[in-house]
Amino acid sequence: MKIATWNVNSLRVRLQQVMDWLGTHQPDVLCLQETKLQDDIFPIDVMTQAGYQPIFTGQKTYNGVALLGKNNGTDIHTALPGFDDPQKRLIAATYGDLRVICVYVPNGEHVGSEKYTYKLEWLTKLSAFLQQEQKRYRNIAVLGDFNIAPADRDVYDPQAWQGKILCSEAERQAFQQLLETGFVDSFHLFEQPEKVYTWWDYRMMAFRRNRGLRIDHILLSHEIAASCIAWQVDKEFRKLERPSDHAPVWVELTSTM
Numbered sequence: 459m460k461i462a463t464w465n466v467n468s469l470r471v472r473l474q475q476v477m478d479w480l481g482t483h484q485p486d487v488l489c490l491q492e493t494k495l496q497d498d499i500f501p502i503d504v505m506t507q508a509g510y511q512p513i514f515t516g517q518k519t520y521n522g523v524a525l526l527g528k529n530n531g532t533d534i535h536t537a538l539p540g541f542d543d544p545q546k547r548l549i550a551a552t553y554g555d556l557r558v559i560c561v562y563v564p565n566g567e568h569v570g571s572e573k574y575t576y577k578l579e580w581l582t583k584l585s586a587f588l589q590q591e592q593k594r595y596r597n598i599a600v601l602g603d604f605n606i607a608p609a610d611r612d613v614y615d616p617q618a619w620q621g622k623i624l625c626s627e628a629e630r631q632a633f634q635q636l637l638e639t640g641f642v643d644s645f646h647l648f649e650q651p652e653k654v655y656t657w658w659d660y661r662m663m664a665f666r667r668n669r670g671l672r673i674d675h676i677l678l679s680h681e682i683a684a685s686c687i688a689w690q691v692d693k694e695f696r697k698l699e700r701p702s703d704h705a706p707v708w709v710e711l712t713s714t715m
Contacts, residue, residue, distance in 0.1 A: 493522035
């Protein structure tokens, strides 16, 4: 079973890239972030014709998340419980015996800002939500753009980014708290080369110079982490004309739906 995540930074702009990626990789479930589409214009027909059943929650211009599954997802959830938030940042569904949770964590703007406070509050609510989900589901995967580089190795220049947004101590502690609720960062299940990133700024030839950050993650509950046999970031789709600034990330599990 293959599950994947991709911040597409506008599904309207990169719909064909998404369809091409689905055709090439054939994931069982693909989680999308920053679809930036209202629900009434989501390209349902295109997805279903390609063999995928979409579940989505979106808004105009900003945010938006979606799940594209080869099978229909059930027990759908589209918001963090107990958190009054108009921003569309979470969607969850169950595929077979796997609970898939797609998240688009707030960016936070800059350390100390109101948006930074909102980000930390959102992460606290996410941690509580995951604890509740674990009472209902044994196998859980949390995928998405977390907007956090968990450690210095996940940043091309740790000194330059020290204490800044995406790399601040409070954000990294919040990420660690998510892991401590019962998850494994699938990246660390395998020996990895240095300088593996998932996001590169559009400016200053960042991708060409590999000046990136690893902020897109796939967290697996301990029950299914043992069945993970591959982790990969697909940089080829970051090389395309008008790409997203993020690359797709996927894992393969020996367990099936």
